[in-house]
Amino acid sequence: MDRSSATALQVSGLAKAYKDVRAVDGLSFEVRRGEIFGFLGPNGAGKTTTIKLMCGLLRPDAGTVSINGSPVRPGGRGGLKTIGLSPQSIVIWETLTCREQLEFAGRMYDLSRTAARDKARELLQAFGLQDKRDKLGKTLSGGMQRRLNIALALVHDPEILFLDEPQAGLDPQSRVLVRDYIRGLAKKTTVVLTTHDMEEAEKLSDRVCIIDRGKLLVLDTVAGIKNRLGRGDVVEVEIAEDIRTSLLPFVPGLRPDAPGVSLTEHALSLVSDEAGRILPEILQAVKARGLALEHVRVRAATLEDVFIQLTGRGLRE
Amino acid sequence: MRIPAIFLKTFRENIREWKILVLALVFGPFFVYLMYFYYGAASPSYNLIVLDKDQAVSRADGPPLHVGKDVREKWAEAKYPDGKAIFKVRSVDSREEGRRLIENREADLLVVFPPDFSRSILGYRLRTETAISPLKNIGDPSSVRFMVASSFADYISYAAVAAAAGIELPEAVEFQGIGSGKSPSDFDLYVPALLVLAIIMVLFTAAASIIKEVDKGTITRLVLSKLRPFDFLTAVSLNQVLIGIAALVLTYASAVSVGYRGRGSLLLILLVGALALLSVIAISVIVAAWMRTIFELLTVGVFPFFILMFFSESMFALPRITLIPLGGHSLYVNDILPTALAVKAFNKILNFGAGLGQVSFEIAGIAVLTVLYFAVGLWLFHRRHLRPR
Numbered sequence: 001m002d003r004s005s006a007t008a009l010q011v012s013g014l015a016k017a018y019k020d021v022r023a024v025d026g027l028s029f030e031v032r033r034g035e036i037f038g039f040l041g042p043n044g045a046g047k048t049t050t051i052k053l054m055c056g057l058l059r060p061d062a063g064t065v066s067i068n069g070s071p072v073r074p075g076g077r078g079g080l081k082t083i084g085l086s087p088q089s090i091v092i093w094e095t096l097t098c099r100e101q102l103e104f105a106g107r108m109y110d111l112s113r114t115a116a117r118d119k120a121r122e123l124l125q126a127f128g129l130q131d132k133r134d135k136l137g138k139t140l141s142g143g144m145q146r147r148l149n150i151a152l153a154l155v156h157d158p159e160i161l162f163l164d165e166p167q168a169g170l171d172p173q174s175r176v177l178v179r180d181y182i183r184g185l186a187k188k189t190t191v192v193l194t195t196h197d198m199e200e201a202e203k204l205s206d207r208v209c210i211i212d213r214g215k216l217l218v219l220d221t222v223a224g225i226k227n228r229l230g231r232g233d234v235v236e237v238e239i240a241e242d243i244r245t246s247l248l249p250f251v252p253g254l255r256p257d258a259p260g261v262s263l264t265e266h267a268l269s270l271v272s273d274e275a276g277r278i279l280p281e282i283l284q285a286v287k288a289r290g291l292a293l294e295h296v297r298v299r300a301a302t303l304e305d306v307f308i309q310l311t312g313r314g315l316r317e
Numbered sequence: 318m319r320i321p322a323i324f325l326k327t328f329r330e331n332i333r334e335w336k337i338l339v340l341a342l343v344f345g346p347f348f349v350y351l352m353y354f355y356y357g358a359a360s361p362s363y364n365l366i367v368l369d370k371d372q373a374v375s376r377a378d379g380p381p382l383h384v385g386k387d388v389r390e391k392w393a394e395a396k397y398p399d400g401k402a403i404f405k406v407r408s409v410d411s412r413e414e415g416r417r418l419i420e421n422r423e424a425d426l427l428v429v430f431p432p433d434f435s436r437s438i439l440g441y442r443l444r445t446e447t448a449i450s451p452l453k454n455i456g457d458p459s460s461v462r463f464m465v466a467s468s469f470a471d472y473i474s475y476a477a478v479a480a481a482a483g484i485e486l487p488e489a490v491e492f493q494g495i496g497s498g499k500s501p502s503d504f505d506l507y508v509p510a511l512l513v514l515a516i517i518m519v520l521f522t523a524a525a526s527i528i529k530e531v532d533k534g535t536i537t538r539l540v541l542s543k544l545r546p547f548d549f550l551t552a553v554s555l556n557q558v559l560i561g562i563a564a565l566v567l568t569y570a571s572a573v574s575v576g577y578r579g580r581g582s583l584l585l586i587l588l589v590g591a592l593a594l595l596s597v598i599a600i601s602v603i604v605a606a607w608m609r610t611i612f613e614l615l616t617v618g619v620f621p622f623f624i625l626m627f628f629s630e631s632m633f634a635l636p637r638i639t640l641i642p643l644g645g646h647s648l649y650v651n652d653i654l655p656t657a658l659a660v661k662a663f664n665k666i667l668n669f670g671a672g673l674g675q676v677s678f679e680i681a682g683i684a685v686l687t688v689l690y691f692a693v694g695l696w697l698f699h700r701r702h703l704r705p706r
Contacts, residue, residue, distance in 0.1 A: 055541065056705060057537060057540065057541075057705055058705050058706060059705040059706060074705035075703070075704050075705045081543065083541060085537070085538075085541055087534065087537060089534060091533065091534040091535055091537060091538060092533075092535070093326070093330070093533070093535055094533065095329070095330045095333040095334055096326065096329060096330065100326070100329065104322055104323075104325075104326045105538060105542070107319060107322035108319060108322070108323075108538070108539060108542035108543065108544050109542050109543060110319070110543055136333070152538065156542075
């Protein structure tokens with residue numbers, strides 16, 4: 001199969017509003033078979049609503065979703081065996097043991113008793129829950145519950161796996177474990193991943209889609225996005241004085257409203273492929289004005305820089 | 318194949334959430350012992366108190382006439398068919414004392430004999446008087462025991478006074494009880510309703526089993542799987558029938574342990590019980606359709622619980638308001654609650670030894686209502702919790 005062209009998931013003109021709020025506003029994109037698709041956006045951007053629409057858990061106001069060429073019918077009988085969903089909130093059966101709930105979930109997808117048992121054993125092992133297999137869900141730590149939450153989405157070997165914030169609340173060891181597992185899935189399973197952890201998204205995703213206020217802002221590979229929007233380096237400068245009044249007016253080549261410039265009271269961040277020219281101008285102005293330089297750094301642009309550049313620094317919730 | 322898996326899962330959850338389970342199981346027995354404590358040991362005899370001011374009068378042709386004393390003796394001798402006394406008779410010295418006893422519910426009926434009671438009867442017999450001085454019955458009109466005690470007491474006193482006054486009563490009335498023939502205590506009369514009360518408690522465990530999936534979000538996992546609402550509700554219902562049957566048996570066993578003896582077949586009780594349980598589960602699906610959290614169930618959900626409890630006559634009898642006559646039976650307003658029909662069926666089976674044929678109307682009624690409520694519940698549950706919004 002040609003991995004690069006085969007479409008696993010197609011979203012066309014998807015829209016959903018809650019009263020006056022347009023949570024999803026005409027989204028269209030495709031997810032290729034077997035890729036890990038990073039689905040990013042700030043809080044309230046419409047990620048979870050979009051995932052629910054893609055899973056058929058919500059009825060869209062407009063647009064269509066199709067999986068492997070077949071339209072997703074919201075509320076269609078018989079379930080969507082091709083889909084696995086690990087929701088953002090932890091959704092487990094608190095009074096069943098880890099093993100029992102994995103086996104039960106398998107049985108709900110018509111796995112035989114033996115197959116469900118084998119799959120449960122495999123997933124408990126894979127997610128480091130083997131020692132906790134006979135512990136009730138409610139007695140697990142938050143991190144363990146999160147791992148179980150992901151494992152429950154995998155009992156039926158779905159073709160498309162939706163992971164909504166899978167790494168929230170995980171310790172570093174668990175993050176590595178989950179990351180490695182997701183990477184291991186990529187060959188055979190299409191993964192749609194939402195996360196606020198840009199580093200994680202950058203490490204895992206084949207392609208990234210950034211949305212805000214229900215609209216698609218950008219969709220490309222991480223390198224492609226950085227090349228288009230975050231080309232060059234990031235210059236970070238921090239001074240003790242108010243940077244807008246005491247420094248910026250004295251750097252001729254730097255406008256506060258220029259693309260790639262982010263400001264707080266004392267700090268400046270600039271994404272530019274002309275960092276080598278602008279930084280000496282800044283430092284010269286600092287010296288000439290007798291300002292107290294607290295921090296200066298030049299580094300390569302990351303996905304987070306692009307994300308902030310696209311969605312802004314303002315808090316959403 | 319999914320139904321056994323859901324059944325096993327729900328069974329495990331019920332066992333592990335043992336507090337709700339224990340509540341459902343002990344609710345009926347608890348009320349049995351509570352009612353027995355208050356009513357069970359009480360005698361079926363009515364407490365009759367007498368303020369006897371009647372003075373004996375001498376007669377030329379015989380011993381002195383003291384009808385008040387005679388009537389009191391007749392009351393004391395009156396017995397039910399099983400030999401138990403109908404009245405416990407005692408005297409008071411003043412109307413105030415009698416009134417206090419009535420108000421404290423230590424007595425059911427106070428009868429006041431006027432001072433000239435015997436004199437007026439003798440005069441009536443000798444045609445020198447045209448009327449007999451009346452007795453006064455005093456009691457709490459809201460008390461059923463006052464009404465019943467008055468009826469019995471009046472019947473006996475009429476006969477005694479008529480004999481003393483030389484009046485020939487136009488007819489004699491003979492009392493014949495149906496059922497076991499023994500005089501039931503108030504507790505005995507409560508037992509059928511207490512069995513239904515145990516069944517109604519399943520409303521909480523059944524609704525909780527369903528709402529929990531919505532409350533915790535696990536309904537999403539079930540919706541995404543191949544599970545059908547029918548599979549889920551069938552498995553939950555089977556579990557709840559088991560819990561309900563256990564509660565029913567425990568409640569009945571508790572009643573038996575304090576001396577209650579029902580007359581009908583235990584199998585028939587279980588059959589009616591199982592059907593009534595299914596109907597309560599069907600109602601709990603409707604309740605679950607309107608709720609989203611366990612908290613809502615334990616607060617707002619109390620309302621349908623009380624509706625079932627009161628209008629099924631589980632606590633006290635209600636006036637009969639006929640809805641429609643149906644095949645030689647009357648369908649009353651509260652019969653739209655299957656538990657009301659269950660109370661009637663249990664009453665017929667336990668107190669009158671009714672067989673299957675004699676409770677077939679109630680059984681058919683419960684079955685029809687169960688199907689109806691399940692259909693409504695399934696539709697509502699699907700619409701509110703399973704359908705994409």
